[in-house]
Amino acid sequence: IVDVANALDGEGPFSPERSGGLPVGALVKMCFSGKYTQDEIKKKIKGNGGLVAYLNTNDAREVEERIEAGDEKAKLVYEAMAYQISKEIGASAAVLKGDVKAILLT
Numbered sequence: 445i446v447d448v449a450n451a452l453d454g455e456g457p458f459s460p461e462r463s464g465g466l467p468v469g470a471l472v473k474m475c476f477s478g479k480y481t482q483d484e485i486k487k488k489i490k491g492n493g494g495l496v497a498y499l500n501t502n503d504a505r506e507v508e509e510r511i512e513a514g515d516e517k518a519k520l521v522y523e524a525m526a527y528q529i530s531k532e533i534g535a536s537a538a539v540l541k542g543d544v545k546a547i548l549l550t
Contacts, residue, residue, distance in 0.1 A: 454489045457528030460502035463493030464528060495521065 450456075458464030466489070475485055488497070496502050498521040499510070510518035529549070537544050 458494040
């Protein structure tokens with residue numbers, strides 16, 4: 445293993461249930477707003493983030509069905525997730541000077 449993103453703490457791209465990297469200022473504001481407990485903030489980052497936050501599902505098959513049925517928001521969010529994942533892969537590939545043996549997505 446050369447590198448890893450700590451997705452459990454919000455690092456990297458968003459995923460079906462994780463928020464991915466967030467603007468720090470907005471996160472700090474939420475944390476100190478008095479509206480949320482620490483557990484609620486953590487759940488927003490991991491569990492209720494990503495596709496769940498935008499589309500109320502963590503099932504990519506459902507998102508693809510919604511896209512096929514003409515759901516433009518689902519298409520936009522799904523493409524944004526693919527873009528974020530691609531950026532992360534590209535950044536890692538650049539560090540490895542393109543010598544990528546494998547990519548593991550979990």
